Amino acid sequence: MADSTGSNQGNEIDENGAVGGEDTVDDVIIEQGAVVFRGYVVEAARVDNQEFVIAPEDLGGRPNEGQDSQVKDIVRNLIEIADELNRNAELESLLSRVEFDSAESLFFTVARKIFEDGINWGRVVALFHLAYKLIIKAITRDRNEIIQTIIGWVLNFIGEHVSRWIREHGGWEGVRNYSQNLRWQNVAIFAAAVLTGVLAYWKMSS
DSSP states (O other), X not given: OBOTTSOBOSOOBOTTSOBTOHHHHHHHHHHHHHHHHHHHHHHHHHHTTOSSOOOGGGGTOOTTGGGSHHHHHHHHHHHHHHHHHHTOHHXXXXXXXXXXXXXXXXXXXXXXXXXXXXXXXXXXXXXXXXXXXXXXXXXXTTOGGGHHHHHHHHHHHIIIIIHHHHHHTTSTTHHHHHHTSTHHHHHHHHHHHHHHHHHHHHHHHO
């Protein structure tokens, strides 16, 4: 609201049109990321033909939150990129050997390594894939109490290291343009190789 001098007081709108500037925009990116990640887990479990069905509510979300057409498009694009990771037998073998007593150390060590020399959507998917596999292991081992903790790791890491890049590349919707470029297949292969290498290194050094 303008005061008597005509100047604005209180909230300011940045060039992106968001109230409160870049920090507020990044908060929105994280909130959207929570919905997108839950949608990714739900859809990845379906694609993987898991023996159980996961709903958003199982992950702390709202019923039908993933039915938004925009969210569905974003999740579909992320799943397409993740296909290369699913086909990497060595990666799947390494992930299957992760134990929960070391899961937090593994997650943050691997996450930092994935992004240490750059960010792209393939690397974001690698982060999602790692967390998804940990969640599936939690469900199959009846350790549902750790699911929200794993989701928290993902969102904290995105908030601290990735949200600005996502904002600068069109928000979560940016992956839709990215997936239309044939280069994403090369990036997905590279991301799978990076994730496999980091996991192998972590396994040998732990």
